[in-house]
Amino acid sequence: MQTEKMEIVIRGFDASDAGAVTALWNESLGPNAPHNDPAVSIRLKIETDPDLFFVATINGVLAGTVMAGYDGHRGWIYTLAVAPALRNRGIGARLVKHAEAALAKLGCLKINLQVRTTNSDVIAFYQKLGYSVDDVISLGKRLY
Numbered sequence: 001m002q003t004e005k006m007e008i009v010i011r012g013f014d015a016s017d018a019g020a021v022t023a024l025w026n027e028s029l030g031p032n033a034p035h036n037d038p039a040v041s042i043r044l045k046i047e048t049d050p051d052l053f054f055v056a057t058i059n060g061v062l063a064g065t066v067m068a069g070y071d072g073h074r075g076w077i078y079t080l081a082v083a084p085a086l087r088n089r090g091i092g093a094r095l096v097k098h099a100e101a102a103l104a105k106l107g108c109l110k111i112n113l114q115v116r117t118t119n120s121d122v123i124a125f126y127q128k129l130g131y132s133v134d135d136v137i138s139l140g141k142r143l144y
Helices: 015-032 038-048 092-105 120-128
Strands: 008-012 051-056 063-071 076-084 112-113
Touching: 008 038, 015 038, 015 063, 015 120, 038 076, 038 120, 076 092, 092 120
Parallel strands: 076 112
Antiparallel strands: 008 051, 051 063, 063 076
């Protein structure tokens, strides 16, 4: 597939996208994210912050997704995923830039994101987009 001959459209998530998004996340994220149930993530995003959930389509078929969040202090990028067969064609970068623009429009001054330290390819991807590794330790606690 050559994306330059295809129409890439980035738009807001629609409920009719749920099945395709779930399949993409399961394929892309695989067993490395067993605590992230796509159905729960989608439901919670739609209930709390639906305007920062975007999908990329090529000729009407889902090609990628990105969820962003903003709490009035910091922006976040969550769950960037591109169909494996369509990677390295600029879709992920376009999704990130779309999310950045949406966050900037809300007044967001800084965006954070988390990448597993072992995922050097993804770290390099974000560094090419201008992100740098912050000298912080990320802590987390599962509530359920």
